[in-house]
Amino acid sequence: MTNTQPIGFIDSGVGGLTVVKEAMKQLPNEHIIYLGDTARCPYGPRPAEQVIAYTWQMTHFLLEKNIKMLVIACNTATAVALEEIKEQLNIPVVGVILPGTRAAVKTTKNRNIGIIGTAGTVKSGSYEKAIKTKVPEATVSSLACPKFVPIVESNQFQSSVAKKIVAETLIPLKFKKLDTLILGCTHYPLLRPIIQNVMGEQVTLIDSGAETIGEVSMLLDYFDIANTTAGQPSAYFYTTGSTVMFDGIAKEWLETIPVHSEHIDL
Template structure:
């Protein structure tokens, strides 16, 4: 049986495209519906209850499009909203934290694992909990890097400013003897070369988003809901609550799609109060 319905992806902004990029590569037959809530980012400093509310607004939007699976392509939203979404939606809901945690434990040799993420994700202890539940002997070194999301969203991730901000943000991490570093925010892979340069070649970087697509692929097979027809029936669709042009500029670069198009939509209140 072939299920040609789309997989929904949601994020606070463009960071979730790092997850989509892996989906397009690993699951080329699957249709992607993506929404980025750029009008209200960053999610990191917001209270968990508010992040949960915004996550529901994105999920409701995607559910009206009859998606067959929902991927929370945002670590902050995964930490705040995954249990609630999973309990109340009648489709599989997959977050990015557990797949990243599993991959980190697999990669680490000295069991000292760093996690860089937003304030919200670090505050939730979601990575520490996920890693230590599987291996209580591990040491987790969490570090909030609130400046990374704005760098990416303002399309400055190739700039000399980005290089300086990444070096400054990660300087304390270099003393921690970690051998594995979880990119615990889906915006972080866009800064990957700069991050690797600062932490050095002996630290393995774990892209939680990329690891999540392995889970998506397994669940599609397990539930027998993969699209097995030879082509996509439905084209991919991308939505943003922010400026479509800004979103498109980053997406064209990151996804390597010169004809990329995004549609602006409104979701709830766009105020930052």
């Protein structure tokens, strides 16, 4: 393995771009390859076996690109497929759930933690288990937000429709006295200003995807595979859906990075 090999990122759609944005900030020398399965998004409502199969298809695609590390930048896929993929690959594999959990446990003062995610992530109980392992007396409130991913994927995350849907969806969490809320889906940081506004300034939002890059950075050092070669890092983007839609969201979110995604069929 050489240090100049790329890091691979996979997600059910555009959500993992929030993780890539953080990677570009914290790991400016690294080459990146991203694959978003926008044609089959969202993963949240799908049965676990199907999510595992799709995650493997994306993983095999990136392995052919000679990646040195795989980041499963999707909470639903992390919840059901991470352990299996980790066991079978001989490169480091990172998911987004444990880093988000660690940050929440460190942040909370009243041990009252909320989690919002897809139906699949919430049903898996992965965040709750991870939090309870670290802080058994924590109160954990989980809420599935199935309408959030479609808003982001259709590039409406700044619309009045988004504001209305977020406000209505989060009502059950408003009275839980939370001081920390985990954004348990990498699509959700695109809705962050609206979520913060609804929940109030007293609630700290944890971006599980952004927290993941700290772990990626640590593993690059641990395995001595960080790219120390000077030169222009590259970023390649692949999508199973519309490149026009993907590039529109990616340009808006990644700002300075020119994005020209390539369509692939899995």
